[in-house]
Amino acid sequence: MSQVFETNPVLESYWETDTLDTGAIHDELTRLWTEVGGPRHGGQAPGEMIAESVPGGGGLMRANTLNLIAVAENADYAELITESVSQLRDFLPSRTVIFNTDGCADRKHTWHVRVQLSEARNKGSDSPTLRFETITISPDPKVAGHLASLVSPLMISELPTFLWWPSGDFANSPVFQDLVEIVDRLIVDSAQLGNDARALAQLRTLLDDEDDPSVGDFTWLRLQPWRQLVAQFFDPQEVQPALETIAQVNITYAPSREDRGSGLAAALLTVGWLASRLNWEILEPLERRKSGGWTAPLRSVNNGSKVRHVQVRLSPDQSIESRFSLRSVEIVSIDDHEGVFRVMRTDKDDLITSSETANAPYVSRVVYARWLSSVEMLGEELQRFGPDSILEDAIRFATRMLP
Amino acid sequence: MSRQNRRSANGALYDFATDSSAGPTDVDHVGHQFDLVDRQAQQNTNPLSTGLRLERVPAPCVMVIFGVSGDLTARKLMPSLYDLAVGHPLPEGFSIVGVSHRDWNDEIFRAEMRKAAEEGAGAPVTDETWELFAQGLFYVKGSFEDEATYTDLKTRLETIDEERRAHGNRLFYLATSPKFYAPIIRHLGASDIAHRQDIYYNRPDNWNRIVVEKPFGRDVESARALNAQIGAVFSERQIYRIDHYLGKETVQNVLAFRFANTLFEPVWNRQYVDHVQITVAESIGVEGRGGYYEDSGALRDMVQSHILQLLAVIAMEPPALFNGNALRDEKVKVLRAVVPPAGDGVAAKTVRGQYEAGYVGGREVEAYRDEKGVRPGSRTETYVALELGIDNWRWAGVPFYLRTGKRLPRRVTEIAVEFKQVPHLMFQSVGHLDLSPNVITMRIQPDEGIALKFAAKVPGPSTQLRPVRMDFLYGSAFGEAGPDAYERLLLDAMLGDPTLFARRDEVETAWALMQPIMDGWDEDGQPIYPYESGTWGPSRADAMLRRESREWRRP
Numbered sequence: 001m002s003q004v005f006e007t008n009p010v011l012e013s014y015w016e017t018d019t020l021d022t023g024a025i026h027d028e029l030t031r032l033w034t035e036v037g038g039p040r041h042g043g044q045a046p047g048e049m050i051a052e053s054v055p056g057g058g059g060l061m062r063a064n065t066l067n068l069i070a071v072a073e074n075a076d077y078a079e080l081i082t083e084s085v086s087q088l089r090d091f092l093p094s095r096t097v098i099f100n101t102d103g104c105a106d107r108k109h110t111w112h113v114r115v116q117l118s119e120a121r122n123k124g125s126d127s128p129t130l131r132f133e134t135i136t137i138s139p140d141p142k143v144a145g146h147l148a149s150l151v152s153p154l155m156i157s158e159l160p161t162f163l164w165w166p167s168g169d170f171a172n173s174p175v176f177q178d179l180v181e182i183v184d185r186l187i188v189d190s191a192q193l194g195n196d197a198r199a200l201a202q203l204r205t206l207l208d209d210e211d212d213p214s215v216g217d218f219t220w221l222r223l224q225p226w227r228q229l230v231a232q233f234f235d236p237q238e239v240q241p242a243l244e245t246i247a248q249v250n251i252t253y254a255p256s257r258e259d260r261g262s263g264l265a266a267a268l269l270t271v272g273w274l275a276s277r278l279n280w281e282i283l284e285p286l287e288r289r290k291s292g293g294w295t296a297p298l299r300s301v302n303n304g305s306k307v308r309h310v311q312v313r314l315s316p317d318q319s320i321e322s323r324f325s326l327r328s329v330e331i332v333s334i335d336d337h338e339g340v341f342r343v344m345r346t347d348k349d350d351l352i353t354s355s356e357t358a359n360a361p362y363v364s365r366v367v368y369a370r371w372l373s374s375v376e377m378l379g380e381e382l383q384r385f386g387p388d389s390i391l392e393d394a395i396r397f398a399t400r401m402l403p
Numbered sequence: 404m405s406r407q408n409r410r411s412a413n414g415a416l417y418d419f420a421t422d423s424s425a426g427p428t429d430v431d432h433v434g435h436q437f438d439l440v441d442r443q444a445q446q447n448t449n450p451l452s453t454g455l456r457l458e459r460v461p462a463p464c465v466m467v468i469f470g471v472s473g474d475l476t477a478r479k480l481m482p483s484l485y486d487l488a489v490g491h492p493l494p495e496g497f498s499i500v501g502v503s504h505r506d507w508n509d510e511i512f513r514a515e516m517r518k519a520a521e522e523g524a525g526a527p528v529t530d531e532t533w534e535l536f537a538q539g540l541f542y543v544k545g546s547f548e549d550e551a552t553y554t555d556l557k558t559r560l561e562t563i564d565e566e567r568r569a570h571g572n573r574l575f576y577l578a579t580s581p582k583f584y585a586p587i588i589r590h591l592g593a594s595d596i597a598h599r600q601d602i603y604y605n606r607p608d609n610w611n612r613i614v615v616e617k618p619f620g621r622d623v624e625s626a627r628a629l630n631a632q633i634g635a636v637f638s639e640r641q642i643y644r645i646d647h648y649l650g651k652e653t654v655q656n657v658l659a660f661r662f663a664n665t666l667f668e669p670v671w672n673r674q675y676v677d678h679v680q681i682t683v684a685e686s687i688g689v690e691g692r693g694g695y696y697e698d699s700g701a702l703r704d705m706v707q708s709h710i711l712q713l714l715a716v717i718a719m720e721p722p723a724l725f726n727g728n729a730l731r732d733e734k735v736k737v738l739r740a741v742v743p744p745a746g747d748g749v750a751a752k753t754v755r756g757q758y759e760a761g762y763v764g765g766r767e768v769e770a771y772r773d774e775k776g777v778r779p780g781s782r783t784e785t786y787v788a789l790e791l792g793i794d795n796w797r798w799a800g801v802p803f804y805l806r807t808g809k810r811l812p813r814r815v816t817e818i819a820v821e822f823k824q825v826p827h828l829m830f831q832s833v834g835h836l837d838l839s840p841n842v843i844t845m846r847i848q849p850d851e852g853i854a855l856k857f858a859a860k861v862p863g864p865s866t867q868l869r870p871v872r873m874d875f876l877y878g879s880a881f882g883e884a885g886p887d888a889y890e891r892l893l894l895d896a897m898l899g900d901p902t903l904f905a906r907r908d909e910v911e912t913a914w915a916l917m918q919p920i921m922d923g924w925d926e927d928g929q930p931i932y933p934y935e936s937g938t939w940g941p942s943r944a945d946a947m948l949r950r951e952s953r954e955w956r957r958p
Contacts, residue, residue: 367490
């Protein structure tokens with residue numbers, strides 16, 4: 001059953017200043033909550049500890065969940081972040097701080113601050129109205145590398161803090177280096193790293209430092225149905241020996257287009273996932289193919305048994321269906337456990353799987369796995385805490401394959 | 404209340420222990436040590452499945468739905484199965500065989516099921532997705548009591564095994580009227596379609612399981628008889644008695660609230676709790692199911708199943724593990740400690756009512772006796788209120804008030820734990836104080852959440868106290884609801900995880916608790932108190948609590 005959400009700012013304040021006082025932001029938030037709790041907005045009376053209304057009136061405490069920091073390096077990302085946060089449904093951050101680091105040359109004052117209380121209402125349902133805070137700050141460019149000292153006192157205590165960095169250029173950013181020190185989890189999109197396979201190594205550096213936050217990746221999230229479906233081929237015990245006789249892995253992916261998003265990271269993570277799960281080793285690093293894409297020879301060694309070579313081929317695919325991610329994955333097993341296992345995107349909504357082995361007939365099915373929007377992926381990522389060791393292993397293996 | 408109260412007015416002793424006539428393999432429902440075997444069986448040896456959100460994916464299987472042309476399949480089963488299939492928790496080769504007396508064939512069956520999926524499924528139904536899903540839908544026409552039906556079914560299943568790699572795995576689902584349960588189960592065994600498998604059976608192929616819908620009998624004797632009939636063909640480990648309440652996220656959240664927080668458990672006992680109220684209120688009437696309801700009534704329909712499940716999760720001791728038998732052992736333990744009213748206590752501690760005409764939500768509604776399928780002089784209760792005690796160290800002396808009814812002012816399910824007043828009130832010198840006790844309320848539906856009522860000082864120079872409510876709304880923290888309860892439970896049954904299903908001894912114990920009340924009502928001819936539709940039940944129920952200086956909440 002479809003749900004129609006309507007999100008609106010309920011109250012907001014905006015000001016410009018040359019010296020930013022975080023206490024002033026707190027005071028403004030308190031004032032807005034007091035106002036929104038008043039009779040005009042469905043609460044009981046001003047001054048009460050009221051933060052959320054329910055149908056029929058009456059004030060309720062909010063359920064605080066998490067803090068989110070998001071950094072926009074240009075106007076496009078600022079719009080993406082603002083829209084995504086305002087449309088979140090599954091897991092709303094109680095407080096979001098958005099830094100817009102795209103310098104505005106013509107501004108009179110060095111700091112611009114907007115504080116908003118917004119509400120999301122599910123029309124056609126009597127479920128509660130969700131209210132949340134958004135603080136948008138255009139900082140003084142001179143202190144861009146010291147934003148952690150500003151944002152730390154703005155976080156709601158006791159709650160996990162997430163950093164969402166939607167653009168690909170994070171490793172060399174002083175803002176990133178500063179903020180990553182104070183957060184519990186980092187959310188990136190490695191598809192935004194573009195067509196340069198070596199850029200994935202930027203993510204690897206974060207994993208090597210124990211003090212750094214755990215990592216979530218939209219690209220990994222897009223791969224979730226792919227991994228699920230590939231894994232399901234091998235759930236039946238009689239098919240599992242085919243994992244040990246894999247000879248080829250052929251992946252087609254979206255090459256980078258004007259918007260920079262590329263499926264190469266997805267292809268590399270898929271190989272990294274298969275290889276790290278199946279204990280494969282690298283024979284030679286990735287090599288560019290003349291026809292485009294990459295290839296690499298790997299080998300599998302299982303329980304000291306026969307060494308087998310696994311040829312990996314990554315090929316660009318220009319079709320629209322592969323957007324930012326994969327078009328197809330094909331796994332070919334040989335010898336005693338011969339089989340071909342395929343997953344392919346047919347359109348923006350569906351994946352089709354097929355498998356055929358020597359002992360079982362051809363079986364195919366369509367699985368509903370539509371493209372996820374940034375909002376949906378952010379909502380998913382915000383529900384995940386702690387490290388994802390499978391992703392980390394996949395990144396480590398993928399980056400070891402880099403030339 | 405003493406243990407002797409368990410003896411009914413007619414002297415029958417309600418034995419809560421498992422029927423001793425059950426075969427030796429039925430001891431599998433005691434002790435969670437068997438779950439160690441279970442967990443090993445459920446462990447997926449596929450290295451690629453590690454870390455996936457759906458780490459446990461069921462093996463390919465065929466689900467055989469008896470009564471597939473009925474309302475339950477269209478409203479619940481098919482939408483849930485379609486969502487599971489296209490949402491990819493179900494494996495390739497998953498198939499459904501519908502069995503019914505309707506004059507359908509595969510094509511008609513598929514067309515009917517498509518309508519059901521389009522109506523109720525969350526995922527969109529497109530030609531392509533439906534076509535591939537429908538390839539796994541098959542129909543067998545026949546009477547449930549005719550041997551030929553099972554011959555046809557067996558042939559069909561063998562073909563599907565070959566063509567769709569189902570590996571002999573079968574999940575039988577009884578979506579029929581309970582009167583067909585016995586013949587279906589008997590024929591499944593006799594025709595060699597279903598096989599009894601003992602508790603150590605942990606192979607991923609050739610497993611047989613059966614899902615049984617409530618009602619699981621209509622009294623102790625019929626429940627035992629039904630369990631014996633099912634047990635003649637299936638071992639307890641193969642039987643999944645479905646109570647969709649337990650699949651609800653918020654019921655599971657009660658467990659998380661109690662056992663994942665240290666804050667509440669120290670006060671969760673007779674020292675601090677004054678009483679507990681469990682309310683399951685419906686604003687609807689019998690909705691055309693008068694014929695069915697006439698044979699059940701509120702006690703059988705709601706109290707014996709849903710409400711006792713809620714009581715069990717709110718009152719049980721902490722299980723050692725969150726798994727099949729550990730959780731169900733604790734539920735059975737606490738149910739066995741419940742002391743139902745019996746003999747003279749039935750009149751004093753129970754109230755049954757029946758709705759009359761009135762207004763609900765501004766709409767005029769008719770009386771129960773005027774509903775279609777209801778006998779004019781019906782004595783079937785549409786409302787029950789009762790007081791139970793729990794004879795154990797934690798709850799001795801704490802009354803549990805349960806109530807359920809149709810045509811009440813609003814649909815709400817909640818558990819309220821009311822705490823005792825503070826032992827000494829230091830603020831008495833400042834005059835009038837409106838100090839009500841602390842209450843923790845767990846709302847199951849709607850607006851799922853947890854609320855705490857406590858006293859706070861009103862700002863100002865004088866000392867005035869007033870109650871305030873701190874409210875955690877599940878939806879305000881986690882947004883949209885999780886999967887439908889049926890989706891969760893169907894997947895669990897295919898995975899062989901019985902945690903959220905009722906066990907034989909649990910069902911029989913629940914019936915044993917209700918039996919003295921039913922006997923008391925039958926023998927004493929206790930009146931049925933009428934109540935106006937749109938009110939909170941008969942005034943007699945208010946009087947029952949008023950005698951003990953308490954009152955029902957207005958949820």
